[in-house]
Structures are given as structure tokens and as C-alpha cells.
Amino acid sequence: MGQLGKRNKNGLTAWSTGYAEFGPQETSIGKIMVGVKCQIENLRGQDVGFLDTGAELPLIGGELARWLGNYPIEKEDVKIVTRFGELSGNVVRMTITLVADHGENLPIESSVLLAEEWDGPIVLGYDGFLNRLRFAFDPGLYAPGERIFYFGKDANLVG
Amino acid sequence: MLIPQTITADILRKPLLPETFWLQRHRTPIEESFVQIVVRECMQKLMDALWSSKQHPTIQVVWLAPQQAPDTEAGIRSSEVKIRQLVETGNISGARRELLTIPKGTSKQLDKWKRLLAEPVIKEGRPASGQGMSLDLFWLQNHSERYKGQWVALKKGQLIGSNESRISLESLLTADQLEGATFLKVGQ
Numbered sequence: 001m002g003q004l005g006k007r008n009k010n011g012l013t014a015w016s017t018g019y020a021e022f023g024p025q026e027t028s029i030g031k032i033m034v035g036v037k038c039q040i041e042n043l044r045g046q047d048v049g050f051l052d053t054g055a056e057l058p059l060i061g062g063e064l065a066r067w068l069g070n071y072p073i074e075k076e077d078v079k080i081v082t083r084f085g086e087l088s089g090n091v092v093r094m095t096i097t098l099v100a101d102h103g104e105n106l107p108i109e110s111s112v113l114l115a116e117e118w119d120g121p122i123v124l125g126y127d128g129f130l131n132r133l134r135f136a137f138d139p140g141l142y143a144p145g146e147r148i149f150y151f152g153k154d155a156n157l158v159g
Numbered sequence: 160m161l162i163p164q165t166i167t168a169d170i171l172r173k174p175l176l177p178e179t180f181w182l183q184r185h186r187t188p189i190e191e192s193f194v195q196i197v198v199r200e201c202m203q204k205l206m207d208a209l210w211s212s213k214q215h216p217t218i219q220v221v222w223l224a225p226q227q228a229p230d231t232e233a234g235i236r237s238s239e240v241k242i243r244q245l246v247e248t249g250n251i252s253g254a255r256r257e258l259l260t261i262p263k264g265t266s267k268q269l270d271k272w273k274r275l276l277a278e279p280v281i282k283e284g285r286p287a288s289g290q291g292m293s294l295d296l297f298w299l300q301n302h303s304e305r306y307k308g309q310w311v312a313l314k315k316g317q318l319i320g321s322n323e324s325r326i327s328l329e330s331l332l333t334a335d336q337l338e339g340a341t342f343l344k345v346g347q
Contacts, residue, residue: 017284021292026303026346037289037341044337045312045329046289056251067326076275080247091246091275095282101291104284111251111276121344127252132279153281 003103004136004150015134016152018100022051022137023147029084029120034137036149037099038122041068046099047122051149054083055125057111058096061118065089069114080113089115096124098133098151106151108132228265235266242272251276290315290339299343306345314340 006015025035025048034051040060047064059082060068069075075090092114097107110129124130133151140147229235238261245254258273294316302311302318310328312319319336322328328342 018287020287020289023292023296025296025299025343027344028346035292037292039288043329044334045332045340045342047325047342048292056249063325074271074274076271078243078247081249093275093277097285099289100287101289102287104286105288106284107282108279109282110279129279132281153284 001102001146001148004152014152016103016136016150018098018103018106018152019148019150020099020101021147022149025121027121032121034149035121036124038124039097039099039105040064040122041071041094041096049096049122049124050120051130052123053126053130055123056127057091057113057125058094058129059087059113059115059118059120059123059125060094061115061120061122063116064122065114065116065118068092068094069116075114078113080115084118084120087113087115087118089113089118096129100151106133106153228262235269239266239268239272242269246272246276288339290341292341295341295343299345303345308345310342310344312336312340312342 003014003019004016005012020037022034022036024031024033032050035048036051037046038049039046069090073092075092078091079086079088092112093109094112095107095109097105099105108129133153136150138146138148229238242254242257245257255276258276261269263270263273295313298313298316298318306321309321309323310325311321312328312332319340320328320332322331325342332340
């Protein structure tokens with residue numbers, strides 16, 4: 001396996017900058033099909049985030065939300081209506097890094113909802129997070145160990 | 160060198176996307192009502208094509224809705240309420256669009272929303288630190304009964320540690336153990 005490329009008249013250019021295995025996982029909200037590894041802010045360990053193109057903001061719940069919320073960072077209290085119901089929490093700015101198995105990890109600073117009462121997995125939403133990336137999936141139909149999430153950045157969007 | 164001319168539909172179709180991106184990133188600090196945009200690779204290619212076909216390159220004139228500060232306390236308050244309502248109904252993109260029409264410095268609260276809801280910023284990449292996922296998921300399939308409701312730290316399908324608390328588990332592990340470790344909550 002290697003990075004995805006894009007063929008144009010000048011030859012082949014890299015399209016993705018990193019890729020990693022993704023997988024399903026049982027969670028408190030049921031089975032999530034696209035779990036990808038991510039690293040939250042300055043935590044050393046990696047967590048698994050639910051890649052949800054139907055969600056707007058990234059969402060972090062439970063103990064992690066409480067712990068991250070204790071940081072002296074700018075935040076705003078909100079009560080957001082989600083398809084899982086109303087959630088009370090704080091909107092903050094935070095860096096979530098997509099973890100690659102090969103290539104480069106991709107850190108993204110974005111708006112994040114910290115909602116302690118959310119018992120589900122970390123949610124990586126589309127409009128406030130994924131919509132700035134290139135991403136693609138290889139479902140690994142005949143080789144479950146080769147379910148691959150490719151991601152990359154447009155050089156013009158790097159902050 | 161650049162001569163304004165009528166932009167045909169064919170010309171408009173292709174290069175619009177880069178301009179849209181450009182606007183998203185630069186609209187806020189721009190005070191002018193008119194902006195001439197002839198930047199980015201895609202537009203340059205279009206201009207090259209136009210030159211080679213002996214047509215004049217085009218200045219694309221884009222109208223930006225002028226930012227207008229609410230001029231009364233009630234107006235400011237109304238904008239703050241509107242942004243909150245948009246956020247709380249999950250319409251983050253709507254809140255972002257609304258904030259673009261409000262100049263910086265209108266109120267502390269609105270400036271705070273501008274900072275909190277700014278578009279995501281992709282930072283420079285760092286070397287990959289992941290170690291795959293299938294071995295960890297295989298471990299979960301075989302051991303989930305025993306660790307139900309707990310957080311487990313796994314590395315290449317090996318259990319590094321477990322705890323009821325995600326944060327405590329991280330603090331119990333050494334830097335070496337944490338390198339590449341994945342934390343998973345075992346489903347109840």
C-alpha cells in the first residue's frame with residue numbers, strides 16, 4: 001500500500017499525506033462503522049473517533065470532556081440540539097490530530113463541543129472538521145485488515 | 160495588462176472554486192466592497208489558456224457584502240442572540256456566515272464567537288505514530304467480556320493496561336508504553 005496520487009498533465013502528484021486502518025467498534029450508541037485513530041490536544045495516548053459526515057462539530061464527551069474543560073481555555077456554554085438529543089457543554093477551540101499508520105499525522109485546530117453528559121464515542125464531524133481535508137476510504141472488502149482511511153491536506157489550506 | 164471584460168459562463172464555471180476558498184479565508188479582514196481576484200494556480204492556468212488563445216485575461220470582480228456593525232446596543236444584543244440560536248440548533252455553518260457580516264470589535268461576545276467558530280485550521284503534519292488497528296480490534300473481540308465498561312490501552316494487539324478512568328489510565332503508563340498506544344472503552 002502507498003499514498004494515493006492524482007494524475008495530471010504534469011505527472012503524478014501526492015493526493016493523500018497519510019493513511020491508517022479504520023475499523024468498526026461497539027460503543028454505547030451502538031456499533032460505529034468508521035472508527036479512526038485520533039489524538040486529542042496534548043494527550044499522549046490515541047483514541048478512536050467516529051467519523052460522522054452527518055455531524056457539524058467534533059464532539060467529545062464524558063470524562064475526557066470534563067478533563068479538557070478544566071484547562072484554562074476560552075469557552076462558551078451552550079445547549080446544542082443534536083440528533084442524539086440536547087447536550088449541554090462548551091464550545092472550545094482544540095487540536096485533534098488524525099493519526100496515520102504511514103505518512104504524516106494531520107493536526108487540525110477546530111471548534112469542538114465538550115459535553116460531559118455525552119457517553120458516546122468521540123465524534124469527528126464534517127462541516128467543522130472534515131470539510132477542510134481530502135479523504136477517501138478503501139473498504140478492504142476482501143481483506144478486513146486493509147480497511148484504509150486516506151487523508152491529506154491541500155497545501156493552500158495549511159495554516 | 161489585465162483588461163476587464165464580460166465573463167462568459169464557460170469561463171466562470173471552472174475557476175469559481177478557488178475563488179470561493181480564497182473568499183472564505185480572506186473575507187473578514189477585507190474592508191473593500193470590490194475585490195479583484197486573479198490568484199491561485201487554477202486561475203493562473205485559465206489566464207494562460209486565455210493568453211494562448213489570444214484572448215484577454217479576465218479580472219473577476221467579486222462583490223462582497225459589506226460588513227456592517229449593528230449600531231445600537233439592541234442590535235448588538237440581537238446579533239449575539241442570533242449567533243447563539245444558530246449554534247444551539249446545530250447550524251454552525253450558518254453562525255459562521257452570520258459572523259462574517261459583523262466587523263471585528265463590534266462586541267466582546269461576538270469577537271469571542273468569531274474566535275471559537277473560526278474555520279478549522281490544518282497544521283503542518285507530523286510523522287505517523289499509528290500502529291494499525293486490526294490487532295487491537297481482534298484483542299477486543301476476544302477479551303471484551305472480561306473488561307466490560309473499562310478503558311483499555313492496547314498496542315499491536317497487546318494489553319498495556321486497563322482502568323475505569325481514561326485519564327487515570329494514561330497517567331499510569333510510561334512514556335514508552337504510551338507511544339502508539341490506543342485507548343478504547345470496552346462496550347457495555
